[in-house]
Amino acid sequence: MARARDESSPLFAGNAAGTLRLIVYLALAVVLMVLDQRNGWLWRLRYTAAAVVEPVYRLAGLPAAGVRTMSVAFADRQRLTEQNQRLREDLLLANAKLNRMSAVAEQNQRLKELLDTQRSLELNVQLARVIGVDIGAYRYQLTLNVGARDGVKPGQPVIDAHGVMGQVKEVLPTTAVVMLVTDPAHAIPVVIERSGLRTVAYGSRDGNQLTLPNIPLAADVRAGDRLLTSGLGGRFPPGFPVGEIRSVAPASTGMFQVAQAQPAADIDRSEDVLLLHDQAEPDGPPAPVKPMGPPRDLTPAAGDAPATSASQIGAPAAAKPATPVTTHGAQR
């Protein structure tokens, strides 16, 4: 009997209209999703909405920051002393290593000058702090407290004290979103330190790991091998630790070996990270040499003639400055 009363309630009377509204809203949502996924122009909307979004991020980050502050405030003296002692030792050790390294670096610089390469060992970095905001579990992203106003650009590599963490994916005015190396959609060109084998490390589907799915069967790869960035692709500078191989097994296809690696960076524990400012110089074919010869406007009658005839008469057709070839890294 109660149901009969329900049936006549205004809620159930507007059934058809309600369903229609649902369909309209669902269709609207689907259209939005497709638009956003396909050409991403909605990103501009996000950028303008950042004025609202960013304070909310800061607000949501407060509990995490509060916990951090509390843990410092209520940490017992003993632990702080121990930590301080350990940090001092680390600093001492690092300084000692640096002193030794500086001589080697100088030597390296001289040798490189001899070899005429311009790669330098100096780092141009910017310190950034991770905002404790959870933007969706299993989405392999971090939010940093620096953004376009601090000169951050998409594609910048992000490292911590132990290795590469990822790269900047999206930049808002005062925050930046970092895509981690463990993202399944991320690939990073690596070289195995021991054998010099070049390959690509992808993010793994199951949690905080890296997968190297295409290592040749004959290649010499062992658990414990360290992975460094190879610098190929021009996105990540060479020589940064990426991870350490944990296991190697033949792939199910039998054509390759598949290795699992543990990222070197403290992906889920880092609070402070470094943004590299100088992106790797592109390792590609060298820029075409500017041909020598008289300027184009001096070419007799070649200014209006098509390029083929110009080259036939031997005039410098490519007199304008050549644009350097830039290879973009394997971003996704």
Next chain:
Amino acid sequence: MNRQRLSLWWFVGTLLFALLSMLVPLPGVLEPFKPYWPALFLLYWSLESEDRVSLGLAFGIGLAADLLNGVVLGEQALRLCALVFIALRFRSRLRFFPMWQQTLAVLALLVNDRILLLIVRMLAGGTLPPASWWISPFVGAALWPFLFLLLDDLRARLRIQ
């Protein structure tokens, strides 16, 4: 008049609180246990005051959540619309269920929500999430009675509709 305004602020405040608590990170171990707060709060309001909750509101909240989460725009809007639609459809029955039955219904709604999300992610070319991803609806359902009673109690104390 004043009371009405207070109740409106309370309504808006709880929804904003839900969005905010969606963003607050938990320690790594607890991460998969985080319930989907906006869904729970919207469910509560669609059961308790249906005249304020509509599909349009669910869509708006979903869009705001998408913007905050940085996911594809419309993903959560779609999920919340479906959720609120079902809740409003069966509202008169859900309201008079005993608590344990209501909890089961909430569990079904949240699992349905996860399935929708999975479909959307799959269509967008995402990867299959780990098994721990399915814990969240159960945590949400387990929290439901407490959330419901707490919000009801607060509402009674504040004497608002």
